[in-house]
Amino acid sequence: MKLLITGSLGQVGRCLVEQLNSMTDVEFLALDREELDITDETAVSAVVTSFSPDVIINAAAHTAVDKAEEEIALSYAINRDGPANLAKAADKVGAAMLHISTDYVFAGNKDGEYVESDETGPQGVYGESKLAGEIAVAQACERHIILRTAWVFSEHGGNFVKSMLRLAQSRDTLGIVADQFGGPTYAGDIASALLHIAVAITKENHTGFGIYHYSGMPHVSWYDFANTIFAEAKQQGVLTTAMTVNPISTADYPTPAKRPANSKLNNDKIHAQFGIHPSDWQLALKNLKDYAS
Helix, strand or coil: CEEEEECCCCHHHHHHHHHHCCCCCCEEEEECCCCCCCCCHHHHHHHHHHHCCCEEEECCCCCCHHHHCCCHHHHHHHHHHHHHHHHHHHHHHCCEEEEEEEHHHCCCCCCCCECCCCCCCCCCHHHHHHHHHHHHHHHHCCCEEEEEECCEECCCCCCHHHHHHHHCCCCCEEEEECCCEECCEEHHHHHHHHHHHHHHHCCCCCCCCEEEECCEECCEEHHHHHHHHHHHHHHCCCCCCCCEEEEECHHHCCCCCCCCCEECECCHHHHHHHCCCCEECCHHHCCHHHHHC
């Protein structure tokens, strides 16, 4: 199997490369934005035509949710036009396209978990541009998988876990939002899920293309997530003093972009089709020294 990975220096991209380096039966080409600008249709077409992959995994995205409210053109270029370019090129060479999307395509006001068929209703530019990317991929490449995920964290890049550990170095009290709920998702688990799917869809007569949800369980609030991080950090010796975490409301912590109150994604479909279990985010916190370094 030949895989083309875009966004190779992002959280999921780096985990994909780490896992692919240990796989002997896969040839892969992993490119970051300096090596391939996915918004450049000509460049994308040239790379895809030359490498001729079986599967393209697009891990590139403009994920700065608040900045997206001002960087509208850039958000749509990276989150809509780039995936469209990749999907067109994939279709041209007969490759399948795997594309990562987000819980932000939903309004976040549903009671209970979101399933793949629920009505979308993004509340900001980031979600709108990611939804536009989903539509563009589906229109350009029939053999596509769109993987919606949420609350991504890892040892790499910027994320909630690393932010909490950094803040704990200079503060002993934090106020964390307690009225937004979702499933923290380890980027390494997302990478594993994508590679599992990539293998499955290269088999003959595979028909399970479309949209899937993949995130962590159990669902918690940001406040609950922070408390778990600090408890683990204290137990593992990453923190030497206890942190006091106070619950606050979304209204107490205004941001340029509106966050979904409910980011709970239902994982039943991906388990039924591919046998993939939800991300075990609590297990992924057992090596916090790697996050603090």
